[in-house]
Amino acid sequence: MRGTQGLPEPFAGDLDMTVRTRFAPSPTGFLHIGGARTALFCYLHTRRVGGTFILRVEDTDRERSTQEAVDAILEGLHWLGLDPDEGPYFQSDNTAHYLEAARRLLEEGKAYRCYCSRETLDELREQQRAQQIKPRYDGRCRALAAAGTPFPDGQPYVIRFQTPTTGVTAWEDQIQGTIQFPNEELDDLVLVRSDGAPTYNLAVVVDDHNMGITLVIRGEDHISNTPRQMHLFQAMGWPVPHYAHMPLLHGADGSKLSKRHGAVSVLQYRQEGFLPTAVNNYLVRLGWSHGEQEIFTQSEMEQWFDVREVGRSAAIFDLAKLMWINGHHMRAAHPDQLLPDLLFHLAQRGITDPDPQQVRAIIPEFQPRAKTLVEMAEKCHFFFVDSVLPYEEKAAQKHFLTAPVAPYRALLESLTALPEWEMAAITQAFQQTVAAHGLTVGQLAQPVRVALTGTSVSPGIYEVLYLLGREKSLSRLQEGARLLGNAQEENAR
């Protein structure tokens, strides 16, 4: 699980020289669609400016971090084409750096030891809530430390940062505009836990500095952490990065995306037959636009996306639009590109060894007819089975049982007699049969379609005949002829 790469040289100084962003997930679960969007924005923004996209796994919570989650995040990012330029780095490898920073702060009198117990703190918070004021640490140990009270021996303690109590902390957010917090709203955050482990806010600041991060792109749920982190940068004497806080992605009911809204792993979208570029395309349009363009290729996104153009309000995840965009990318894709995925999804339905040549050949017929690869596999399933019997009930009733028998048989004969199984010949045979019996194409096409596919829906009937091949076409038509004959006898009785 350890990253093998060492940390880069400390960031030199000029924030605008080279953009370095990081995506910093905590491995406590899979990569869901909201996290994927954050990663995408980071990735895209660095592409345009030729910057560096870094992946940093924030596993300072050893209790909840798992290797499975790390793997799932890596695989999800890879599927979307969002592989990092650097990393993954693991915060658990950098503990010494964090503790060193905390030690320095302590030495310089910018941090202090706090001996308050969790019970004391809980009580305090409860009181504050009762008084309807913002729950926060009241700094009692800070006062003690300032008064020079000696440390009690053998008592567990945490290290807290000494937050400025006056003034205002403000920054120009690349997305949100100016944001400011009166420092009196902030409390003294814990830097090091009583078990000696560093906390998130410390680790983030030390790493962002050591990794030379110039621009922090993250969800707006981190806005309230920003002033604290800025104070830490300043206390350490480090330059503060730029920030861009993205509006959150919400579920259909308008609240933060969660499992009940389908905030499933991005890999679930692969399973459901979506194309990674389509997912990216959908996600990039949530909060960002480029004129009136809806459809983007991966490279267009990479050329045009600018985090400063991202809107400020939260968006709701809309599956219908994702489907439409995916359908578009399905149609635009080269059939060769779709082939491996379609083979996979056919296998999922039990079609384990179709002729890849044939699968490749039918793809163009289904590109305009399927919005996902799963749908494509469903719709072309009939090509690969031994028999389409029994016919779909409604299709049989409406289009097959009422078929004109003589023309149907004539077509079967005429197709059987074809010297070559070619589109032109098939088309001609079909049209001649129809004309000879004074029918419309549809009157014969529908029963034939049912016989060939078992349903009333398919690509054009000539194409189906041709692509299905002589052998399967004729045997299915014969099967149909037999059924038609039986049905007719019964009617005669």
Place this chain on the structure above:
RNA sequence: GUCCCGUUCGUCUAGUGGCCUAGGACAUCGGCCUUUCACGCCGGUAACACGGGUUCGAUUCCCGUACGGGACGCCA
């Protein structure tokens, strides 16, 4: 409760004081194309949260209200 952020058609968005009787897209409804289904094409319904300012003029600027979201951990 406190602090922070947000608010244009059902949804995603365009719009930065007059070009807006608010544009596009998805969804939806109707039509065309047609051998079915899609695709495609044409058309319809549908929005500036509310109230005050500022201004000759506000969707655009300011204030307030309402509503929504986020944060308030020895989680990240």
